[in-house]
Amino acid sequence: MKLSTLVFRSMRKNIKHYFLYFFALIFSTTLYFSFLTISTNDSVTLLKNSNVKAGAAFSVGSIILLIIVVLFVFYANQLFMKRRSKEIGLYQMIGMPKSTISWMILVENIILWIIAIATGIALGFFFSRLFTMAFLKVIKSEQLVTLYFSPEALWKTIVVFAIVLVVIMLQTIWIISRSKLLDLFHAESKAEQKIKKISFFKLVIGLFGIVLIVYGYYRSTVLFKISDNVSMNDMFISMGVILGTVIIGTFLVFRYSVAFIMNLIRSSKKGHLRLGDVLAVTPIMHRMKSSSLSLSLITILTGLALGILSLGYIAYYGAESTANQSSPYDFIILNQNEKFEQSLKKEEIEFTKYEFTPLTVQVDTRKLLKNTVPKDSEFNTSFENLVIPYSQAKKVIPDLELSNNEAYLSGYSQVMASLLPLKADEEINVDVHNLQKKLIVKEIAQKSIVPSMLTYGSYSIIVPDHVFDQLKVQKDIRTATIWKSYTGYNIHPEDVIKVQKIYDQTTNNGEFNSKHASTNIFSKNQNLNMQIEALGLVIFIAGFIGCAFLLATGSILYFKQMSEAEEEKASFTTLRKIGFTEQEIMKGIILKQIFSFGLPLLIGVLHSYFAVKSGWMFFGSELTAPLFITISIYVALYSIFAVFTTLYYKKIVKQAL
Known part of the structure; x- marks a missing residue:
């Protein structure tokens, strides 16, 4: 019998076993080819509103996807070889050399891979359009998506899977060369350990695995607390400890704890x-x-x-x-740009206007902290804040009420709340040369009235007007304040697109300049x-x-x-x-x-x-x-x-x- 005839008879006989392996190959090729096709489609990679480089993100994603695909195919091949162990043993019994057996299986693999990769590429070609439509739906783009074939994705897929095939062939040769006849007949049916x-x-090791996981969970809950991590190095060390304890603990739990628990259940049955x-x-x-x-x-x-x-x-x-x-307002103007407002009036566009004259003030907030902070981190509790007068803030927050010695914190984000937990009804201190002011914080709110581009992600402080008047006459404070004023405009939703064009024209696409700085406001x-x-x-x-x-x-x-x-x-x-x-x-x-x-x-x-x-x-x-x-x-x-x-x-x- 010719070797080629034996190969095709073997493939026909093992069609049930090939199904799993064939599925693994088609699935892997479809995923990889469709992902590469999407990454080379200009309608995906050329984002209109974002500066993110989509091509670079897809490149990283394709590497991660490739690692998953390769591991998956390796496992499928190992399982496939295990299920064919008796057949390989029979070939050896009739005197067929291992080299011939290896060659026969390699020929089968090559045929199988060619069919699977071709099928996967064809499926990937059609699925790529579906995935592209899903992506454009996610980013709320209304672009028309057509079937797109990428020669670059084609040759990359062929090259990558050809390399994987070579490695799989080496794996197959290694498995066959190390196999023993008796083991082959028992490989599929022999009991596990x-x-x-x-x-x-082993009981102690199993319990230790559970302890490691619990400890990793606990460390994750305090990962970003300044009181526990005083530097970036401490934070990276904590991340490494968490990752290591959870991975090792997971393995020990499956290796020892589960078997022990099952043994207890069985023993309890007597x-x-x-x-x-x-x-x-x-x-x-x-x-x-x-x-x-x-x-x-x-x-x-x-x-x-x-x-x-x-x-x-x-x-x-x-x-x-x-x-x-x-950006708490639809549009923001720094340092009173009159062209924008004049254009709105000329176009008869209705708007609501909020004017602010902020000050940059050094404020000591240590007494607001819920937890004690290491000395190395105290610089995080006393820094420059934007201060807004009560009369201006009340236009945005109508129900806001402050007495003469009270303050209000606005724009206290989730990040700040996690890194620096604060509590209200405590004292803050403003100490500028001959001016000392102590104010009680009435409330700490997440709602923001100052754009985060101006606060750099921190909160702003609202103070009574008489305190603000005393602060604004201080020369150091006036010097430290970069943006002397900002104005927020809220527009009817139907006019937003039209006003955006006016805003870009009158502000040079949102570019603002002061004596000491320049910024772009979106x-x-x-x-x-x-x-x-x-x-x-x-x-x-x-x-x-x-x-x-x-x-x-x-x-x-x-x-x-x-x-x-x-x-x-x-x-x-x-x-x-x-x-x-x-x-x-x-x-x-x-x-x-x-x-x-x-x-x-x-x-x-x-x-x-x-x-x-x-x-x-x-x-x-x-x-x-x-x-x-x-x-x-x-x-x-x-x-x-x-x-x-x-x-x-x-x-x-x-x-x-």
Whole structure:
């Protein structure tokens, strides 16, 4: 028989096994090619409102995606080779050299890869349009999307997967060359490491893993507190400690803690095991040693994917709130530019006007701190603030009331609240040469009346008019104040686009100059559009990579459970012969799937929650809703793999008798 005939007969015979491998290759190629196609599409990379370089962001995303794809394909190939172990053993028994076997499988691989890559590229070509439409929808762009073919994406995909094929071929040759005939016939059916007794040392290690995770969670809650981190080096060290303890702790939990808990459950039965225990508890405990690394990896990847997706969606979800915080008025004029207002009147455009004359004043706010701060960080509690008179602020906040010795803090953002927690009803001190003023802070509010471009992300202080009058006669304060005045204009939403053109023409695209500085001020609508484009790009790439993580981890678990189902088929046959029904067997299998899919997901969700909770305030103004939405969607999609796995088990159980 010719070798070519044997190759095609083998491929036809192994079509069931090839399905998993073929799916992995098509899925990986489709993802990678469509992502590269999108990254070379000018309608995506040329953002109108944002200065973010979309091409660079897609390049980074493509590297991360490639790493996920390569690891996924490697795992699929390893599983594929395991399922063909008996066939390879038979070839060796009839005297076929390992080199010939390797060559035959390599030819099969080449044929399979050519078909899979061609199919993946074709699917990627059509899906790229769908993904592009989704991206433009996210950034609220109304561009028309047509089918777009990228020669650059084509040759990059072919080159990358050709290199991966070479590495896969080397992996296959290495597996075959190191294989032993007896091992090949037992590779698919041999039991995993069986744990008869958990030693005290392993118990301590398992408990230590839980302690490491809890400690990592605790460190994440104080990561950005100045009282705990006095420098950037301290913060980076804390991040490294958190990452290390959580990863190591996760592995130890799966390696020792889970097996110990399962052993306790089994021991508590005192030999009276139910069918559910036999089909769920015992297999989990026996396989935990070999599964600990893959389950740990899946858990970490799940936490990473959820963390990235949640932070991206938090930023996108709060884009409008962030724009309002940074620009509380539709348009802002610095140092009284009369051309803008004259143009509005000429065009008969109605507007509401708020005028301010801020002062830059050194204010000591140490007594407002909720927690003590190390001396190295005291510079953060006494700095220059913009001070606004009460009469001007009341036009924006009508219900504001201040007595002669009171002050009001405005624009206290979530970031400030996390880094420097403050409390009201405490004293602040203004000490400028011969002027000393002590004021009681009546309220600390998030609402901003001063653009964040002028406060540099800090808060502004509203003081009584008589205090403001005393401050403005101080020469040092007048010198320190860069912008002597600013005016906020609110326009009817229907006129915003028209007024934007007037604003650009009369202010040289929002450019303002003073004696000591120059700055560009964007309108609220511009700020919002820039944030939506930049954050839409981030969330799209994060979503794409997150979906790759989801499909890869879900598929790995699915493939692994399919393999275990094949191994346990003989056990199902025995159980059916002694009288157990299909429904009784399925109850135990469902419990096993809840554990196999649920535990990595649960721990991964906890990892992502504590990671996101530690620094979400840097990305947006709302945590609960976007985090809940992200986790819910991820869990729902992830559960699909558990359902498919259960259905596959059901099929195996039906075939068992």
